[in-house]
Amino acid sequence: MGDNEIVNKLQEFTDILSLSTLVLDALRSMGWILIRGLAVLIDGLEKVTDSIFELNPE
Secondary structure, eight states, rough: OOOOHHHHHHHHHHTOOOOHHHHHHHHHHHHHHHHHHHHHHHHHHHHHHHHHHOOOOO
């Protein structure tokens, strides 16, 4: 692929390809922290429900 083809592809997809900004990076990081926090919360709830089911002799 030549330089002209690469430039044409970059210009064609310029709406999709964008430079990151400080605000977008911060929002992405906060979102990732939120997702990881929810995963930890769900894992904790799973352990609680497992312990409750182990107490039930049936």
